[in-house]
Amino acid sequence: MRKFRGKMGLGILLACTVALGGCGQSAQTGTEGTEQTQTVELYPTKQIEYVVPYSAGGGVDLVARAAADYLSKEWGQPIVVVNKAGGGGTVGAEYALKQARPDGYTVLATNNSNTSMLAGGMTNPEIKIEDNTFVAKLGEGTLAFVVKGDAPWKDFREFSEWVQQNPEQLTWTSVGPAGFSAFGVAEWLKAIGVDMQKTRMIVTKGASDSLPKVAGGHAVLAVHTVGEAHAMAASGKVRIIAVSGTARSEFLPDVPTAQEQGVDGLTVKWWTGISVPNGTPESIRAQWEAAVKKMVNDSAFQQKLREIQVEPVFAGSEDFTNEINKETEYYTKLATERGFRK
Template sequence: MTADKMDKRSPTRRSVVAAALLAIGATAVAPSARASDSYPTKMIRLLVPFPAGSATDVEARFLADKVGAVLGQKILVDNKPGANANIGAAEVARAPGDGYTLYLATNSTHSANVHLYNKMPFDPVADFTPIARLTRNPLVMVVAKDFPASDLKTFIAYAKANPGKLSYGSGNTGSMAAAQLVKSMAGIDAVRVSYPGTPQAITDLLGGRIEFVITDVAVTREFINQGSLRALGVTTLAKVASLPEVPPMAEVGLPGYDFAAWSGLFGPKNVPADVVEKLNKAFLQVMATDEAKKFFAGIGLEPDTSTPQGLADHVTKQTELWGRIIKESGLEKI
């Protein structure tokens, strides 16, 4: 090849080499695409570990509708009740961490059950990605309208006069521990009857098959307002906005009694950080609306939101607290 021909072809060759080097350089310095840039591209499943009609289910269905609109994708609520929520939690723990399986968890799976079960089908910390704390859930103690006690003091007196003759229903860890605390603080004896969820316990309470239940306001408020159930007190030190006439149990028979459940949003482990950030932002955006505040006040829940790290810290503190509660209540591992 002559020098003349070499000169004519060299610019082309140099251009190709330069372009290739430029492309390589651009690839090296270009930021990688964020997983959240396209997320979500399909339907999201929000698993609830309690049956339809439970307070957690009611909360999930409201949030699924509103957050789905924010994200631009349908969120399907999927109920998987059983074993104090362990069945649903275990299913989420096995799911891929891609952001398309979410879990509306409570203190049952992420604070209490480690103190109640000798063998857990999941690790509540290692197997989940915390996304956002959502609500604080005061409970209410209810009896049937014809129960021979009109208030908490007379209930305690009646229970002491009839040791072992009363039974109570529990559909989750919160209702179980709350009732056990009443038993230990009041010095009464009663038999626990377990249910897949609180709606089933309320059905048996209305039917006269058990004597009392301590559970979510959302499940009981309608029956209290109708007069078919009588509320003896709420479990928190302050009154609950949706039951303004019902006093705190600490004021009417059990000084120092203070108890509340909680809910939070989790995913399986390894959900990308930017997807977690996007989900946290969407859920907290909905929780901050006037519509959400009104909705939650109406069903007796209190918005109590946080960052993902805030939820992780909350789980740590609540696990320690529930350990003390369960020890004081006398519950043993099964």
């Protein structure tokens, strides 16, 4: 994995064209001089594609649109969000990382599902960690455990005890073995000592598909970000009975963590960031990193993320890359142990 130690904040891409004339004697023309020219091209000078490898309306998409709006104003060039859904995030990633030119005018909205979880859940994924040059992380989301609004369990502790006694009755939703829902469920079942193979995954297209299935009684459990589950929970059609992590979500202060309810060790979280194709000039990568850092520290941008229940969190290229590598190792081990690595 590449590590990045370039200086941050480089605002220009230098393209130097050097034309050197002959230095020798010519019987007819005499001595010719040496000429050197240099052109400087500012970046960006045209529209940028910000590829979201999922459908519109999800967490990755909403964060990307907020970022595109901010950076379009910052740089004075349009940044257009392009949704290329399919293959659990691999279709859009393939386009952005392998088909597009590495010139800084195509960037990828990346998250767990098309990086660490894809590598952890599949032995030979179409998109590998090494296909990315990671620029920066810009937001995180807490996982919420969601059941039907009138489900009989009063809390997560009682629900976990029911699953321990009736694992074959547990159905849960996910976009597939590489989805963060699968890893959230796997980590929880491991913590309470339940064989994951006795439960059943129901494949869905995402939160907009899975939450209605839970509300309608077609699945027992959905695990999504707080932001994705918030609206339907507010309507009373579903109920959030726990969140992951060691502290309550700032967006759901009345919902206790799993840890508070006797289930320890739930660390899976959602995040989103930006990557670019390998071979993208270092100066452009560094300019994106600096711009994202400034953006994530901007109070107006932070407010936009909080409105969609996403926590503003920045990590630069090197830290971001190291985090993803460690996460990949953990998820690969978890998927292998729990028997859902394909």
